[in-house]
Amino acid sequence: MNRSSLATVLAGSTPVIYEVLIVYGPFAASALSTGAFRPQILGHTLMQGFVVDSLLQSLLQGVLSSVAALAMGYPVGIVLGLLSFRGRAAYTSAILLPFMLPSVAVAAGFLLGYPAHSPLQGLSHGLSGIIAVNALFNSPLVALFIAAKLSAGSGEVVQAARTSGASSLEVVRRIIIPSTLGAAGGGAFFAFVYSFLGFVIPLTIGGPSHYTSEVAIYTYQRILFSPATATALAIIQILPIVAISLAIFPGKTRLTPDFRAANSSAPWSASSKRARLCASLFLLAYLVFEDYPLFAVVISALANDGRGFALLFQPATAERLGVSVDRVAINSITFAALASGVTFFLSVGAVHYMLGSARQETSRLYNLALVLPVAVSPVTIGLAIYLALSGFAVFDLVWPTIVFAQCAVALPVSLRFLSNGLEPLPRNLASASALLGAGKLSTLLEVELPSARGALVSSVVIAFAIGIGEFAATSVLYTPAYTTIPLAIYALLGLRLFRAAAALAAMLIFITVGAYFLILRFSD
Amino acid sequence: MEVRLQNVSMKYGHISALNGLNMLAPDGKITVVVGPSGSGKSTLLRLVAGLEEPLSGKVLFDGKPVHEPPEKRNIGMVFQSLALFPNMTVAGNIAFGLQVRKVPRAEIEERVKEVAKLMGIDSRLDSKPGELSGGQQQRVALARALAPNPRLLLLDEPFSSLDARLRDSLRWEVKHIQQQQKLTVIHVTHDHVEALGLADHLAVINDGALEQEGTARGVVDNPANEFVAWFMGYNSVPYNGGRLCFLPQEAELTEPALAELHAEVDAVQNSPAGFRARVSGDSWWADVETGFSPAIGAKVGLKLKRSKFFKN
Numbered sequence: 020m021n022r023s024s025l026a027t028v029l030a031g032s033t034p035v036i037y038e039v040l041i042v043y044g045p046f047a048a049s050a051l052s053t054g055a056f057r058p059q060i061l062g063h064t065l066m067q068g069f070v071v072d073s074l075l076q077s078l079l080q081g082v083l084s085s086v087a088a089l090a091m092g093y094p095v096g097i098v099l100g101l102l103s104f105r106g107r108a109a110y111t112s113a114i115l116l117p118f119m120l121p122s123v124a125v126a127a128g129f130l131l132g133y134p135a136h137s138p139l140q141g142l143s144h145g146l147s148g149i150i151a152v153n154a155l156f157n158s159p160l161v162a163l164f165i166a167a168k169l170s171a172g173s174g175e176v177v178q179a180a181r182t183s184g185a186s187s188l189e190v191v192r193r194i195i196i197p198s199t200l201g202a203a204g205g206g207a208f209f210a211f212v213y214s215f216l217g218f219v220i221p222l223t224i225g226g227p228s229h230y231t232s233e234v235a236i237y238t239y240q241r242i243l244f245s246p247a248t249a250t251a252l253a254i255i256q257i258l259p260i261v262a263i264s265l266a267i268f269p270g271k272t273r274l275t276p277d278f279r280a281a282n283s284s285a286p287w288s289a290s291s292k293r294a295r296l297c298a299s300l301f302l303l304a305y306l307v308f309e310d311y312p313l314f315a316v317v318i319s320a321l322a323n324d325g326r327g328f329a330l331l332f333q334p335a336t337a338e339r340l341g342v343s344v345d346r347v348a349i350n351s352i353t354f355a356a357l358a359s360g361v362t363f364f365l366s367v368g369a370v371h372y373m374l375g376s377a378r379q380e381t382s383r384l385y386n387l388a389l390v391l392p393v394a395v396s397p398v399t400i401g402l403a404i405y406l407a408l409s410g411f412a413v414f415d416l417v418w419p420t421i422v423f424a425q426c427a428v429a430l431p432v433s434l435r436f437l438s439n440g441l442e443p444l445p446r447n448l449a450s451a452s453a454l455l456g457a458g459k460l461s462t463l464l465e466v467e468l469p470s471a472r473g474a475l476v477s478s479v480v481i482a483f484a485i486g487i488g489e490f491a492a493t494s495v496l497y498t499p500a501y502t503t504i505p506l507a508i509y510a511l512l513g514l515r516l517f518r519a520a521a522a523l524a525a526m527l528i529f530i531t532v533g534a535y536f537l538i539l540r541f542s543d
Numbered sequence: 544m545e546v547r548l549q550n551v552s553m554k555y556g557h558i559s560a561l562n563g564l565n566m567l568a569p570d571g572k573i574t575v576v577v578g579p580s581g582s583g584k585s586t587l588l589r590l591v592a593g594l595e596e597p598l599s600g601k602v603l604f605d606g607k608p609v610h611e612p613p614e615k616r617n618i619g620m621v622f623q624s625l626a627l628f629p630n631m632t633v634a635g636n637i638a639f640g641l642q643v644r645k646v647p648r649a650e651i652e653e654r655v656k657e658v659a660k661l662m663g664i665d666s667r668l669d670s671k672p673g674e675l676s677g678g679q680q681q682r683v684a685l686a687r688a689l690a691p692n693p694r695l696l697l698l699d700e701p702f703s704s705l706d707a708r709l710r711d712s713l714r715w716e717v718k719h720i721q722q723q724q725k726l727t728v729i730h731v732t733h734d735h736v737e738a739l740g741l742a743d744h745l746a747v748i749n750d751g752a753l754e755q756e757g758t759a760r761g762v763v764d765n766p767a768n769e770f771v772a773w774f775m776g777y778n779s780v781p782y783n784g785g786r787l788c789f790l791p792q793e794a795e796l797t798e799p800a801l802a803e804l805h806a807e808v809d810a811v812q813n814s815p816a817g818f819r820a821r822v823s824g825d826s827w828w829a830d831v832e833t834g835f836s837p838a839i840g841a842k843v844g845l846k847l848k849r850s851k852f853f854k855n
Contacts, residue, residue: 175626181613182592182620183640184691193639197630 026459031372034365034434035388041427042392042400045407046253052406055250064251073235074255080146080231081215084153088210092158093203095305096165097195098298101177110302111166112539114309115159119481119535121488123505124524126152126223127512128312131319131521148224153214155309161206168202169195212260216396218491219505223512232256233398233491240402240495250406253399260394313528319521327522336519340510341499344523351504354418354493355486358425362433362482363475365426369434370471371463373441374449386438393431400427401495417501424492429485433478436538440474473541480541484534488527544605544694544727545570546591551600553586553751560586561751563600568744570605571725573718575742575759577732577774583751584731585623588697591729592620604695614643619688620697623704625680627672633659633683634668640691654690661720662686678709685713689720696721698730702737714741735775739763747771769853778829780804782852789850791819792832802844808837 050056064070099111117125129152133143142151180194218233230238232252239249320327330336337343372385392400404420404427452462468475490505497506504527511520546568553561561583568574576584589595590602593613601608609616619640628636634655641651659665662682664675672680681701688696698717702710718741721728732738738745742759747770754774755767766772772788773779779786782804799805806822806829813819817834822843829845837843 175622175624176628178592178594178613179620179622179626179687180628180639180643181594182616182618182697183643183687184614184617185639185643186614189643193643194628194630198628 027372030368031385033368034430035385037361037365038388038392038427038430041423042395042403046250046395046399046403049246049403049406050250050254053247053250055247055254060247060251061255064248065255067248069235069238070232070248070252070255073230073232073252076221076229077215077217077231077233077256080149080153080217080221080229081211083146083150084157084214084217085207085210087150087154088157088161089203089207091154091305091308092161092206092210093165093199094301095158096162096202096206097169097191097199098302099162099166100169100199101174101195102295102298104295104299110306111163112535114306115163116532116535117155117309117313118157118159119484119538120313120531121490121505121527122152122156122219123223123490123508124316124488124527124531125155125312126220127508127517127520127524128316129155129224130512131517132312132315143224145225146229149217149220149229152220152224153210153217155312157206157210157213159309160209161203164202164206165199168199208263212263212394215260216256218396218398218494219509223509233396236396236398236402237491237495240405246402246406249402253396253402257395257399261391316521316524316528319518320525322518325522327518327525330516330519331522336511336516339514339516340502340507342502342507344507346500347502347504347507347523348526350501351487354421354425354503355483355489357422358429358486359479359483361422361426362429363479365430366433366437366475366478367463367468369437370441370467370475371449373438374444374467374471386435389434389438390431392427397424397428397489397491398495400424401492404492405495417496417498420496421493421501421503424496425486425489426482428489428492429482432485433482436481437471437474437478440477440541441471444470476541477538480534480537484531484538487530545603546574546695546727546729547603547606548587548590549601549603551587551590551597551602553583553590553595553598559751561590561597564748564751564753566746566748566753566756568727568729570727572743573721573728573730573741574744574746575730575732575738576746576748577735577738578748578754579733579774582748584733584748585699586751587748588620588699588729588731591695592616592618592697616695617691617693618695618697619691619693621681621684621688621699621701623700625672625684625701627680627683627687629672631671632668633664633670633672633675636672636683637668637686637690639687644691658686658690661689662716677705678713681705681709681713685717694727696726696728698728700732703732703734710737717741739775747774749774766851772851772853777851778831780824780827780829785852785854787847787850787852789829789847791830792816793848793850794829794831795846795848796820796822796831796833796837797844797846799842799844802846804845804847806843806845808839808841808843810839811836 054060095114099107129143129148133139135144141147176198177190177194180190185193215231216233217231218237221229221231221234236249236252236256239245239252331344340347401424404424408420449462449467452466457465488505489503490509493503494506497503504523508520508523508527511523548564548566551561551564552559564583564587566576566587576587578584586595590597593609593611593616603609628639631639637655637658638651641654646654655668656665659668662685664679664682664686667675667679672683675683684701702713705713714737717728720726730741739759744756745759745762746756747754747762749770755762755771762771763775766775766777766788769779769786769788777788777790778794779788804824806824809821809823809828811818811820814832816832818832818836820831820833820837822829822831822845831845
């Protein structure tokens with residue numbers, strides 16, 4: 020390997036090195052220091068009733084949520100992939116919006132939109148509520164997997180089947196279902212992982228009988244002060260996810276929505292007015308389900324001349340929260356901005372590597388390395404950072420650990436956005452620039468970064484959006500002075516100050532929606 | 544089966560794809576529709592296939608308007624992207640149209656083997672499309688379209704991604720099958736050489752409207768207007784308030800004093816017949832076939848054996 024290739028590989032390695040330093044390394048260090056790897060501790064942990072119950076809940080919620088996400092998202096994906104209609108791109112963006120929103124804001128939306136004693140209260144309480152919220156989050160992801168698969172060249176295949184004499188039913192049975200099974204499996208897998216690792220939703224919607232293993236890890240660490248059991252449970256939880264990830268995820272499946280594919284023109288017009296009407300009604304019902312909780316939050320915050328906001332900024336609220344709302348907002352914005360700054364730095368290295376790397380196998384392995392941390396839950400990341408770094412003087416400061424944790428949580432998704440954004444760019448940009456006489460730095464500054472501008476912006480903005488909504492890892496690391504918006508929303512919901520929680524959630528929704536539109540703008 | 548398009552218009556949003564198109568595809572002949580990119584060729588095929596409904600006008604099969612969905616029209620279509628079913632083997636792809644018509648299994652097997660043999664892919668019946676070369680995939684797409692014995696075959700620029708030799712070989716195969724089976728074929732292309740080689744009946748379209756149709760030889764020998772002449776490979780030079788059009792092989796380089804058109808040689812290429820020279824005059828250029836290689840920069844005259852004049 021020559022010096023130039025070495026520099027490219029090193030630049031590309033920066034995100035992986037970060038993940039090793041912030042996720043894997045601290046996790047291994049904390050497991051070693053607490054002895055959590057030892058079979059006796061693992062066995063002892065597995066014997067505890069709370070652990071068994073929480074693991075069973077995780078499994079149950081994972082399976083049921085992925086089934087629900089598949090049941091809702093699959094037909095939506097087929098309709099989006101095959102039908103062209105005016106406003107299709109806007110519709111796709113609208114149903115994807117909740118996927119980008121912080122879980123705690125959506126959970127607040129369910130509590131406010133489907134309150135107790137209302138006919139649909141099952142959607143905001145107990146196991147059915149958890150499944151509903153998880154389906155809201157994950158079904159658009161499934162839909163997008165399917166729509167992207169169908170939009171990417173399947174249009175003419177469907178037409179070929181029709182001109183060969185196949186009826187619509189036969190087209191669905193023999194062409195569409197077989198060709199979308201892989202995408203459906205990918206979507207269902209991610210729905211399972213996200214639901215299996217649920218934290219804030221079981222906390223806010225489910226109640227103690229529905230606590231997942233994530234909640235159990237948090238409880239052992241922050242409430243029962245038993246880091247060895249918390250770490251052992253994190254190991255037990257992570258192993259099946261990593262095993263399934265390695266078996267199912269070959270580096271090809273998309274982790275993130277592909278806005279380009281979803282927004283590309285649909286290949287097949289509906290054949291009859293009745294079909295169009297049915298599809299329209301179905302899409303409308305789905306849109307209402309997806310976006311109603313967000314409207315419930317905003318309406319609740321603004322009702323009665325903005326009473327929610329008035330309540331939020333009352334001194335009494337700050338007193339009960341233990342921190343002022345201004346401080347909470349400043350904390351959130353600062354941490355998310357710093358986390359996205361770190362992401363930017365790491366993304367620049369990744370851009371240089373991805374645009375310079377010609378070998379497909381290397382890129383596939385690289386993508387796998389970047390996406391693997393998604394299997395490590397945010398609570399585990401927080402726990403690992405807390406246990407491994409809190410002894411060092413510099414990390415006695417709470418805020419850097421929160422920033423590192425938020426960045427680590429956002430990084431796999433950010434880098435997938437980056438990699439998706441770079442896909443259309445020619446792979447030999449760097450070679451072309453070098454052949455024209457440009458040095459490495461000129462190539463980076465004048466060719467690679469400007470070409471990757473849209474992808475970089477998307478990557479950094481998604482890091483900001485995830486950081487500002489991050490709940491789980493931050494909840495392990497924070498002290499009251501470093502409370503963030505999501506933690507404050509959760510606290511307000513616990514204090515039964517629903518209107519104030521709605522106001523804060525509405526602020527979070529507005530910020531995230533702004534970020535989402537920036538991503539859409541730069542994904543074109 | 545005869546196919547006729549009567550005053551057909553079609554729009555995609557605000558963009559007009561076909562504007563009152565009238566065209567005929569005679570029974571048992573190959574009709575080649577030729578025109579530049581964006582002229583409406585593929586839209587025309589999609590309307591005939593039933594994949595789109597015209598905004599106005601009629602598509603007639605044997606004189607009767609058709610409104611059936613594509614699966615009821617008994618047509619075969621080969622798409623530009625080929626659109627092979629990736630989840631099925633070659634045999635599965637070829638059998639598909641027969642299976643959905645509920646043809647008995649033994650008959651399907653026999654027909655699949657027969658068509659695969661005809662297309663020279665009988666040794667690859669168990670392969671998946673992804674395991675085949677471009678030419679083999681093309682043959683599978685053609686076999687799939689032919690297997691159910693369609694009354695009409697639609698070809699949407701199916702050879703455009705192939706190398707020249709393979710393209711030529713497949714053109715012969717299509718011609719052979721069509722002549723053997725007396726099949727009605729509508730073939731769309733932007734390549735006038737391919738059009739001339741294949742067509743019994745040729746239709747030139749531009750901006751969604753028919754410019755000219757007739758026998759291939761008739762259209763080439765007597766283009767109706769300057770666009771048709773230009774598209775069929777004629778040179779077009781300004782002359783006496785109009786355009787003088789001539790084919791490269793129907794001009795001769797001479798001494799300037801012996802010809803009315805005067806030009807200078809810009810470049811010379813080899814050609815199957817000898818050489819092809821690009822010459823330019825005052826704000827025009829033309830290609831001319833010659834038996835010798837003229838010097839670059841030489842002043843020449845153009846003597847035309849045959850030409851068409853179109854007034855501006």
